[in-house]
Amino acid sequence: MSNVKKSGTFSLGDRKVTRLGYGAMQLAGPGVFGPPKDRDAALAVLREAVASGVDHIDTSDFYGPHITNQLIREALHPYAQNLVIVTKVGATRGADASWNAAQSPAELTRAVHDNLRNLGLDVLDVVNLRIMGNVHEPSEGSIEEQFTALAELQRQGLIRHLGVSNATSAQVAQAQGIAPVVCVQNHYNLVHRHDDALIDELGQKGIAYVPFFPLGGFTPLQSETLSAVAQRLSATPMQVALAWLLARAPNMLLIPGTSSTKHLKENLAAADLVLADDVRAELEAIGQKRG
Numbered sequence: 001m002s003n004v005k006k007s008g009t010f011s012l013g014d015r016k017v018t019r020l021g022y023g024a025m026q027l028a029g030p031g032v033f034g035p036p037k038d039r040d041a042a043l044a045v046l047r048e049a050v051a052s053g054v055d056h057i058d059t060s061d062f063y064g065p066h067i068t069n070q071l072i073r074e075a076l077h078p079y080a081q082n083l084v085i086v087t088k089v090g091a092t093r094g095a096d097a098s099w100n101a102a103q104s105p106a107e108l109t110r111a112v113h114d115n116l117r118n119l120g121l122d123v124l125d126v127v128n129l130r131i132m133g134n135v136h137e138p139s140e141g142s143i144e145e146q147f148t149a150l151a152e153l154q155r156q157g158l159i160r161h162l163g164v165s166n167a168t169s170a171q172v173a174q175a176q177g178i179a180p181v182v183c184v185q186n187h188y189n190l191v192h193r194h195d196d197a198l199i200d201e202l203g204q205k206g207i208a209y210v211p212f213f214p215l216g217g218f219t220p221l222q223s224e225t226l227s228a229v230a231q232r233l234s235a236t237p238m239q240v241a242l243a244w245l246l247a248r249a250p251n252m253l254l255i256p257g258t259s260s261t262k263h264l265k266e267n268l269a270a271a272d273l274v275l276a277d278d279v280r281a282e283l284e285a286i287g288q289k290r291g
């Protein structure tokens with residue numbers, strides 16, 4: 001069995017979590033909509049994650065919608081004391097599975113209550129504001145109204161810590177002027193390196209950086225260099241991609257997503273993989289080539 005603790009820890013608000021965690025988005029049905037094909041398999045993935053030492057699970061009530069949170073509750077409630085569940089608000093799902101911005105204070109308040117109910121919690125550990133100006137990548141624009149609404153819910157005791165997702169550096173700074181930001185969740189992986197400067201900036205401030213799509217998302221990463229390195233190390237390309245992220249910065253917290261217990265075990269075993277400096281340099285070149 002892998003020792004997930006070898007990935008180390010980093011602070012997420014007032015808790016320290018193991019750097020290799022789990023992202024639950026893949027547990028809903030196709031397109032993150034509706035129920036999973038195999039409900040028991042989804043529950044098994046969640047139980048296996050926690051049994052393997054994962055203490056940080058990422059979710060949202062708009063996965064399913066509601067279904068992923070309900071699965072987490074069914075599989076893991078009452079929650080272990082050390083488990084940190086991070087959720088995000090700021091969108092809803094249409095009947096056609098579309099993703100729609102839902103950023104008014106009333107919509108954000110409703111989303112927080114939906115998360116509390118479906119997860120079976122009185123207080124949410126961490127809530128990320130999912131910024132929706134441009135759904136696919138960070139774009140500038142004020143988040144004052146949205147983040148102030150979440151800070152008010154935090155003041156009321158419904159949320160312990162706040163974060164932002166799909167955020168620019170300026171938006172992180174704006175949010176921090178309203179309430180402390182403990183994590184930033186943006187698109188980043190071996191190939192998609194847009195946030196290199198932001199990661200280091202956040203590290204200096206003790207803020208966790210949590211890449212979404214760490215394995216490439218719906219189309220997992222493919223690269224000849226990645227495959228060649230993996231073969232040389234007797235590892236899989238996904239393990240190498242995760243080990244590279246762990247080595248990239250100490251404030252990096254990983255939430256690889258999978259609907260498969262086999263893939264989960266494979267991913268968690270990345271904690272055992274140490275990349276030599278020359279191997280990291282070889283992998284660095286993948287992102288530099290693609291920008």
Ligand SMILES: NC(=O)c1ccc[n+]([C@@H]2O[C@H](COP(=O)([O-])OP(=O)(O)OC[C@H]3O[C@@H](n4cnc5c(N)ncnc54)[C@H](OP(=O)(O)O)[C@@H]3O)[C@@H](O)[C@H]2O)c1
Pocket residue numbers: 022023024025026058059088130165166185186211212213214215216217218219220238255256257258259260262263264266267
């Ligand atoms: N803030 C945001 O806007 C945002 C956006 C997207 C995601 N997220 C969060 O980030 C988490 C991670 O992102 P993600 O799940 O979308 O993408 P990901 O972790 O980059 O990749 C997931 C994909 O990789 C496959 N996979 C996982 N492990 C594998 C393995 N060992 N071998 C081969 N294929 C493997 C999965 O398929 P299988 O199910 O078959 O393993 C799935 O298709 C999500 O779960 C979610 O919590 C946040």
